[in-house]
Amino acid sequence: MESKDLDVLRTAIQRFVSLSEEEWTMLTPALQYRDLARGGDWIREGQKELHVGMVLEGNMRHYYTRDGEEKTTYFYFENHLVSSYFSAITGKPSELTIEALTDSRLLTFPYAHLKSLYDRSPKWERFGRLLAEYVAMGLEERMAGLLMMSPEERYLQLLQGNKQKIIGRIPQHYIANYLGITPVSLSRIRKRLGEK
Amino acid sequence: MESKDLDVLRTAIQRFVSLSEEEWTMLTPALQYRDLARGGDWIREGQKELHVGMVLEGNMRHYYTRDGEEKTTYFYFENHLVSSYFSAITGKPSELTIEALTDSRLLTFPYAHLKSLYDRSPKWERFGRLLAEYVAMGLEERMAGLLMMSPEERYLQLLQGNKQKIIGRIPQHYIANYLGITPVSLSRIRKRLGEK
DNA sequence: CTTTTTTATTATCTTTTGTTAACGTTTTTG
């Protein structure tokens, strides 16, 4: 296991709490690499034994399946944590599938291991709280946007904000899903905005 | 302070963690009642010193203000916790206003006090994690619904699910906001569904 | 009880989105 990869994960975690060597060592034995080819699934709908991962290379999408249609609702890029978080929390089978959009490499650990750290270490429990709060804030912002802005406004926000990498690197029909509209409609919005 | 009211709050908290007398006593000195007349604001946009509350009687809505328009995105009923949660977490001024829809009575405590409990007690820290996870799951479900369902489907879901009290007790134009549409459009949906 | 205020419906018109299908282009894959 390369120390550079470990550093990336540790840095990501330390955005929430600083870890002593001892605390960090509570996690490392559980780590493992996972390579995925483009199009490969990391987590499948219905799956129960869930992991948390950090994307080292590549990018991924997560989607729900409804009436046979895939609805992409989130993207993951390098240096971000990825997981079917809510299934892991509740212990229920995953309702979503997480797929690699490009060849990807992940550093992963079982969610059950993280949960055991919550019991064994106050610092890790605090990490769990701060992570959940972070996730919740992101969702609140997203939801408020869906309720208060038009699809066109949401697209414009995507063009500006801290989410430009989505525009550059993700196929447009997935972005349409993410915005809550159809690919055809997004194409029309783009035309309307004159960005041929 | 009536012990019945204290029990209600304690029960709500103990849906997440069980508390010893000692742990419970860490919170009680910070509690205070707050009475609100119909139409009164509990938390105002821009406010910084934030509290968490439990609704003892009445119901409330929270809304964002955008282009001079109020956009209601959530409702609170008896026995539920209410707060401008994300402002409390980040320490930033509240972006939303929380208003009493009927005469209401709350049992409240400063968020800063809860935060101090996170430092002083692992049990309270765990409560904080589980609360954040609970909030996040609710938001994920809501967001997925907004992305994957039509307004009509969302309204039908409201009629069935565990959210009927919203239908019965909240004015329709606020519900329209909650669904992400205009009041006029909701009225049309109802007509279409034949429920005059 | 009367007057406001709030709330819900309806109508009209405009704008936007969904649906389906066709087409050309780009990218992948064997």
Next chain:
DNA sequence: CAAAAACGTTAACAAAAGATAATAAAAAAG
């Protein structure tokens, strides 16, 4: 490199939603 798959745009039409205004009913306030 050739065939297949994936992707983005456009068109045509139907369905739904937004905006605005008028009206009526219900609820709250004095």
